Amino acid sequence: MSNKSFKKGLRHPFAFLALAVLSATFLTSEAQTGSASINIYSARHYPTDEALYSDFTKSTGIKINRVDADDAGILTRLKAEGNASPADVILLVDAARLWRAEVDGLFLPIKSKVLEDAIPDNLRAKRTDTGGIAWFGLSTRARVIVYDKAKYKKSDVDTYEKLADPKFKGKLCIRSGSHPYNLSLFGAMTEHLGTTQTEAWLKGLVANMARNPAGGDTDQIKGVASGECGVAVTNTYYMARLLRSTNTAEKEMAEKVGVVFPNQGSWGTHLNVAGGAVAKNSKNTDNAIKFLEYLASTSAQNHFANGNNEWPVAKGVSFDNPALKAMSGGSFKSEVLPISAVGMNQIKVQQMLDRVGFK
Template identity: 70%
Template sequence: MLLRAAALATSLSALLLAAAPAVHAQGVINLYSARHYSTDESLYNDFTKATGIQIRRVDADDAGIIARLKAEGSASPADVILLVDAARLWRGEQDGLFLPIRSKALDEAIPPNLRAAPAADGGVAWFGFSTRARVIVYDKIKVKREDVDTYEKLGDPRNKGRLCIRSGSHPYNLSLFSAVNAHLGPEKTEAWLKGMVANMARAPKGGDTDQIRAVASGECQIAVTNSYYLARLMRSGTPEDRAVTERVGVVFPDQASWGTHVNVAGGAVARHSKNVDGATRFLEYLASPAAQNYFANGNNEWPVARGVTTDNPALKAMTGGRSFKIDDTPVGTLGTSQVQVQQMLDRAGFK
């Protein structure tokens, strides 16, 4: 059995390396990306025009990229890693897959709560480059806005039988629940999770878009979603999608208290990069105003660099053109309580 497992691991590594980008040159960076948006092509082309550095890209999801980096080890050709969730960025950091870097440009551009905590030498393992909010959508006909204006009210008995939500173990929810835990503490957070289970209109299933559609169809009356899923429906040319957005309202929770939870898409220099200078230049480029708009608008998100705003029409409509209060809990710390939160979910019966 051990020999078979070793042979399988060797075969997997061989396949991964065979599919890897070509040998390094200083004028090339190899990018492993979980982002699959058409606007990113312009992002990469503009970087090459400005620097002369070519980008060779491998696309996969977050979990696939993390697994690939582990399998490749020190032989990995990766220079830059782009992932789309803070929990997965944190996981990559904890697994030693990223190389902490020191960059004055990134330190000045990216707020501290949207990047990894500095290492002992001052290096930072990863940086957020766009944000999305974890918002509440509700049936405008059947639900009062004030009944869903905080995350805590999702577990209030007034909302019994109303709630739709995806799996509690999904990273988007784990990050949200970890943020709530940071504010309420374990005892109150677990009681809140049990309250949400009691309020569910059906068992958790599907993705965030499915939750929005379920509210519009009357299957439930409130749901939790990342803001960009709603923005996609708002920008759709399909009449069915527009009908969905006309039926639902949106709340940015906890504006009178700690603020709305946000998650990030971000990037890092790979631990075994053969072109650290080029990789660092690329991350610094992502913090520039022009790149921030490409990066954020590719997925209907908000830029994070200081002083950069967006003209995305769906995001403006969602917020009424106003800024909203953001929970300033450092997203890089939320992963530390996720095992504890998962145990709470198990005890609460939150699937």
């Protein structure tokens, strides 16, 4: 079965009905030909990642069959497929989704000295029952504040808490509260501030909104650049894309806004993590682990930074991305929270969002 037909088959609305047959045929074919391969379910739909996949295959001879979907779609698919799932590696781009998948038992805890030596403790999920690691963070995105440089200065928005200040009434732009990026940020704020203070803060954000939450992070940056908003929240890699763009309009837009890495004087800027795991029912566990180990290598970590403007997480890895360095000044303090703590706050966060009317 070709990569193309494999992807297409799993996107079909009736794919699950025939999945056991499809996966059995696919895996039997691999056994007959003797070729090594892994099947990846990926929420990383970035064209620049193609180089990662091709480099891995060139260096190991292991072929990659990939299914692209969003995080929620991948988790739904894995649950529906059950034991018949052909997935070997799962790549997700949000802390809350990684936590949810772990809780739902969709990952196979593994042991890898390479990964454990490379990835910091707070960016991996150790299972006390098996001693293995359920998933590993592979890159991060800082959730920063952008502001209208003509109207405000950095000190006006140097903490997340200040976004709820009444002086920003009618000035805040932000995407949907239920988007995973915001759920993770709000889950982290709950861990730092407690439920009562976080709910009051969320109520302040609603009161300060310039418009109903809509669009993605780039749309929030555009809102600030156009004057529709005064401040907004975005992940760093969206801003970095604009800074590195060859499009004149996009570069001009980026030049109109300032960037703040919040809470440098307290717990640090919130990071959202993109991570990977071996699928619970993987038929190619050893090769799946090899792929995750490859993603923690210096070359792959540099690709995350230079190819998709993400922060590398492996210890000792340096990078040369002018946009990331320009935004951060070369370094910044990031919060250090167990992802499990952020994930466990998701239900409380959603209830708070409902109570304060954050759409």
